[in-house]
Amino acid sequence: MPADFLYPASGLTLLPEFIRKVFPMVEQELSSWQRYAEENGMRELADQALASLHSKKFHCQGGSIYSLYKGVPTREFVRLIVALQTISDYLDNLCDRAGFTDEGAFRQLHLAITDALDPATPLNQYYINYPFKDDGGYLTKLVNTCRDEILKLPAYHLVKTELLRQAVLYSELQTYKHLDLAIREKKMLDWINCHLPKYQGIRPWEFAAATGSTLGMFMLCAAAYNPKLTQNQADQISCAYFPWINGLHILLDYFIDGDEDRLSGDLNFVAYYPSHQETLDRLTYFSKEARRRIALLPEPAFGLTVVNGLLAMYLSDPKTDAPAERAIRDSLLDSAGLYPRFMYRLCRLLRKKSIL
Structure with missing residues (x-):
C-alpha cells in the first residue's frame, strides 16, 4: 500500500507527519501560485493575489490536515486544498480591499467557488461586474485545478449536494459581509433568518x-x-x-x-x-x-x-x-x-x- 494511504493512529503521530511532510507540500503549491500571479495579469489583481497568498498562508496550512485523512493521496489532496482555499482568500481580498461594494459583483466573483466544486458546469465570467478584469487566467486556473482533483473522487456523488450547499452559503456570506456598513447588517439578518429555523440551539451570528x-x-x-x-x-x-x-x-x-x-x-x-x-x-x-x-x-x-x-x-x-x-x-x-x-x-x- 502506498505511504500516502497510511493513516496515523492518533494525533501524536499525525502532527509530526503534518509538519514534516505536508507543510513543505503546501509551500510548493503556494510558491507555484505566487509565480503565476507575479508573471500574469494586471497589477491591481496580481497585487491582491500575492497579498492573499502571503498573509493567509496559514489557512492553507491548517486546511491541509485533511490530506492525512484515511485513504487520501496526500499530495493530490494538498493541491485541491491549496487551490480551493486560495480561491476563497483571493476573493476575500477582492471584496475587502478594492474600495468597491457592489453586491452583484461580489456574487459573480464567488461563482468561482461553486464552479470549482462542480466540474459538470460551464465556467462563468467572474469579473464581468468587477472594475478590474485581466488576471492573466489566475482565477480560472485555480478553478480548473480544483475541478481536475474533484474528478478523482470515487464517492463524490454522495457528497456533492451538501458540498455545493455549503459552498453556496459560504458565497452568500462573503457577498453580504462585504457590503456597505449602512445596509450590511439588515441584508445579513434577512438572509440568516431564512435558514435559522432549521438549526436548533444556535444564534443568528453563529449560523453566519x-x-x-x-x-x-x-x-x-x-x-x-x-x-x-x-x-x-x-x-x-x-x-x-x-x-x-x-x-x-x-x-x-x-x-x-x-x-x-x-x-x-x-x-x-x-x-x-x-x-x-x-x-x-x-x-x-x-x-x-x-x-x-x-x-x-x-x-x-x-x-x-x-x-x-x-x-x-x-x-x-x-x-x-x-x-x-x-x-x-x-x-x-x-x-x-x-x-x-x-x-x-x-x-x-x-x-x-x-x-x-
Whole structure:
C-alpha cells in the first residue's frame, strides 16, 4: 500500500507527519501560485493575489490536515486544498480591499467557488461586474485545478449536494459581509433568518459563522476518496461540521481578531456576544458539541485531532495574551483537556519559529 494511504493512529503521530511532510507540500503549491500571479495579469489583481497568498498562508496550512485523512493521496489532496482555499482568500481580498461594494459583483466573483466544486458546469465570467478584469487566467486556473482533483473522487456523488450547499452559503456570506456598513447588517439578518429555523440551539451570528468555514467542504472531499463511503456516513459528517465544527472554527477566528476588527470597524460575529462570559460559554458549547458529534463519525480520532488543532492553532495566537482574551483562552483549554493544551504549547513553539 502506498505511504500516502497510511493513516496515523492518533494525533501524536499525525502532527509530526503534518509538519514534516505536508507543510513543505503546501509551500510548493503556494510558491507555484505566487509565480503565476507575479508573471500574469494586471497589477491591481496580481497585487491582491500575492497579498492573499502571503498573509493567509496559514489557512492553507491548517486546511491541509485533511490530506492525512484515511485513504487520501496526500499530495493530490494538498493541491485541491491549496487551490480551493486560495480561491476563497483571493476573493476575500477582492471584496475587502478594492474600495468597491457592489453586491452583484461580489456574487459573480464567488461563482468561482461553486464552479470549482462542480466540474459538470460551464465556467462563468467572474469579473464581468468587477472594475478590474485581466488576471492573466489566475482565477480560472485555480478553478480548473480544483475541478481536475474533484474528478478523482470515487464517492463524490454522495457528497456533492451538501458540498455545493455549503459552498453556496459560504458565497452568500462573503457577498453580504462585504457590503456597505449602512445596509450590511439588515441584508445579513434577512438572509440568516431564512435558514435559522432549521438549526436548533444556535444564534443568528453563529449560523453566519458556520457558513464562513471551508472545513466542511474539505472533509466532504476527503471522505469522497473512499469508494465504500455510505450516504449515512456522508450525512453524519455534514451534521458534525455544519454548524458545529465549522462554527467553532470561525468563532475562534473572530475571537482572536476582536480588537483589530473593533478598531477598523470590520464585522465580527463574536462582538455580538454581550459579555466575555457569554463568549466563553458559547465557544465552550460549540467545542463540546463538536466533540459529541465527532464520536459518531468514521475515523473519530482524526476528527478529534482537527477540533483540538483548531483550539491550539487559534488560542496560541499572541492576540490571546491580553487579559480578557487570556482568561477565555485558559478556560477553553482547561475544559478541553490535556491533549489540546499539549497541542497549544506545540503551536506556540511553531509560531516562535515562524513555521506557523
